[in-house]
Amino acid sequence: MRLISLALALFLFWLALxxxxxxxxxxxxxxxxxxxxxxxxxxxIADPEGHPVHLLGRFVTYFPWILREIAKSAWAVTxxxxxxxxxxxxxxxxxxxxQKTSLGIVTYANSITLTPGTITTGVKGDVxxxxxxxxxxxxxxxxxxxxxRVTRFEGRV
Amino acid sequence: MIDILLxxxxxxxxxxxxxxTIVGAIGLVRMPDVYTRMHxxxxxxxxxxxxxxxxxxxxxxxSLVLLKLVFLFVLFFFVxxxxxxxxxxxxxxxxxxxxxxxDRRGRLDADTREPAAIxxxxxxxxxx
Amino acid sequence: xxxxxxLSILVALVLVVFRALKGPTLFDRVLxxxxxxxxxxxxxAAVGFLTGRPEWLDIGITYGLLNLISTLAILKFFRHxxxxxxxxxxxx
Numbered sequence: 001m002r003l004i005s006l007a008l009a010l011f012l013f014w015l016a017l018x019x020x021x022x023x024x025x026x027x028x029x030x031x032x033x034x035x036x037x038x039x040x041x042x043x044x045i046a047d048p049e050g051h052p053v054h055l056l057g058r059f060v061t062y063f064p065w066i067l068r069e070i071a072k073s074a075w076a077v078t079x080x081x082x083x084x085x086x087x088x089x090x091x092x093x094x095x096x097x098x099q100k101t102s103l104g105i106v107t108y109a110n111s112i113t114l115t116p117g118t119i120t121t122g123v124k125g126d127v128x129x130x131x132x133x134x135x136x137x138x139x140x141x142x143x144x145x146x147x148x149r150v151t152r153f154e155g156r157v
Numbered sequence: 158m159i160d161i162l163l164x165x166x167x168x169x170x171x172x173x174x175x176x177x178t179i180v181g182a183i184g185l186v187r188m189p190d191v192y193t194r195m196h197x198x199x200x201x202x203x204x205x206x207x208x209x210x211x212x213x214x215x216x217x218x219x220s221l222v223l224l225k226l227v228f229l230f231v232l233f234f235f236v237x238x239x240x241x242x243x244x245x246x247x248x249x250x251x252x253x254x255x256x257x258x259x260d261r262r263g264r265l266d267a268d269t270r271e272p273a274a275i276x277x278x279x280x281x282x283x284x285x
Numbered sequence: 286x287x288x289x290x291x292l293s294i295l296v297a298l299v300l301v302v303f304r305a306l307k308g309p310t311l312f313d314r315v316l317x318x319x320x321x322x323x324x325x326x327x328x329x330a331a332v333g334f335l336t337g338r339p340e341w342l343d344i345g346i347t348y349g350l351l352n353l354i355s356t357l358a359i360l361k362f363f364r365h366x367x368x369x370x371x372x373x374x375x376x377x
Contacts, residue, residue, distance in 0.1 A: 016224045017343065067207075074204035077196055078177065081184035089258035090193055094265045113238035116199040119192070121245040127265060131245065133196040135259055142264075168286050175293030178327070182297035185304050185320065191312045194304070198320050201297065209290060209327055213334060225342040229326065229349065236353045240319050247360040248312040 006051045007037045049103050055153070062153045066111055069146070073115040077133065090131065091138040097126045098147055104154035111150060112141065167215030174209030181205055191248050192255045195241055202237040287335040294328045315359055322352030 014029035015021070040046040048054065080087060097105045109120040109128055117137045122129040132138035141147075177200055184197025210230045217223045249255075301324065305317035326345040333341035362368055 013228075016221065016228070017346075019221050070203050070207075074177065074200050077184070077200050078180050078204075081180055081187065081197060081200070086187060086189075088188070088193055090190075090256060091259045091261060092255060092257055093261035094263075096265065109242070110235075110238040113199070113242050114203060114234070116203060117196055119195055119199075119245050120242055121192075121249050129262060131192050131195075131255060133193055138259075138261060142261075171286060171290050175290050178297045178324070179293050179300075182300035182320070185317065186300050191310055191316065194313065194316060198316055201320060202323055205297075206323060206327055210330070212290075213330055216334060217339065222339040222342065225339075225346065226330070228346055229330070229342065232346065232349045233323070236349060237323070240353055240356045243357055243360050244312055244316050244319070247315075247364055248310070250364065251312070253310060253312065 002048070002051055002053060003037055003041070003046060005053045006040065006046060007033045009051075010036050049101075052103060055155075058153050058155060062149075065149065066114065069111075069115050073117045073137070077116040080133065088133050089135045090133055091135045092121075092129065092131050093138040093142060095128050095130060095141050095144070095147065097128055098144075098151050099126075099154050101154065104150060107153065108147060108150040111146060163215055167212045170208050170212035170215065174205055174207070174212055177201070177208060178205035190256045191253060192245065195245055199237065199241055202233060202241070206233050287331055290331040291328065291335060294324055294331060298324050298328070311363060315356060318359075319352065319356050322348065322355075326352070 010033040011029055014033060015026070018025055018029065037046065040050065097108050099105045099108055105123065105126060105128075109123055112118050112120045112128065112130060117134065118130055118132045118141060120128050121131050130138065130141055132141070181197050181199075181201030184200060185194050188194040188197050207230065210226050210233075214223055214226045214230075217226060298321065301317050301320045305314050305321065308314055326349050329341050329345040329348065330339075333339045333345075358368060
């Protein structure tokens with residue numbers, strides 16, 4: 001089932017990039033999609049971690065939320081940059097990730113890095129080391145709002 | 158009518174995207190050390206690029222070009238945090254010390270309680 | 286209007302190239318190089334629209350993928366001195 005969805009996604013990608021819909025080119029696309037899926041199976045990356053299609057439903061609600069977070073924190077960093085006094089207070093901290101799978105922890109770490117103002121600099125087990133450009137950003141992460149949101153995105157394992 | 162509205166919106170998005178792109182670049186020059194510069198660069202990577210691409214999407218209309226712009230948007234969404242994290246991790250590993258106003262990296266070391274108890278405390282803090 | 290987008294990207298590029306030349310550390314330059322890649326993709330898209338040839342977006346997508354790989358390759362090379370390293374850290 002997962003393999004079929006992977007092949008379908010690859011085939012749609014081919015169609016989008018080619019823009020020609022002659023039988024010859026569509027057949028070539030189908031063949032290369034199947035070859036890629038076989039290669040992925042052989043490499044052992046066609047598992048729930050490599051093609052997390054089961055998260056697609058919850059991703060639809062998570063995506064707008066993370067976009068709004070990005071816009072909010074990017075605006076905060078913009079205000080710091082255009083302030084002549086450059087009011088930064090760089091802080092490093094550690095936060096614990098409550099996700100159960102490594103995929104969930106990676107989602108959390110990437111979400112932290114994606115929002116401007118906070119960067120994940122290291123991951124060890126379920127403890128993330130974070131660099132924040134202002135102290136408030138670090139305290140905000142320690143309060144765990146984003147952590148809980150990502151855990152809900154990860155769902156039952 | 159709706160056309161004029163869409164074109165106006167896309168111009169606004171493109172102008173805002175250009176603004177944030179320049180702001181990110183200014184930050185890259187102004188910030189004092191590597192780690193703080195990364196925050197500035199991520200403004201360009203996320204909001205600058207995102208708004209510019211959204212503006213282009215509205216200009217493109219429903220076509221193959223729109224689909225390719227969506228691919229670029231998703232590509233930025235997944236790739237830019239990976240690159241930023243790699244640079245930050247490598248710089249720390251290399252031994253470049255960040256200039257810090259406050260170092261709270263030791264804050265989990267003293268916690269010998271069960272993770273559940275810590276989570277409970279975090280939840281109470283979040284609720285306040 | 287696309288001219289405004291191109292202009293702002295070019296201004297940003299000048300600033301980022303300044304950072305890449307000034308350094309001072311390797312990681313500043315890698316970071317600036319990564320930003321130059323991002324701006325180049327946006328520039329490709331904007332110029333494509335400006336000249337009425339949005340087909341250049343394909344090049345942009347390819348460039349985006351190459352940008353990540355080149356950044357990771359440079360970092361890996363300076364960490365291990367070898368691109369074929371298996372990535373396992375030796376704990377002292």
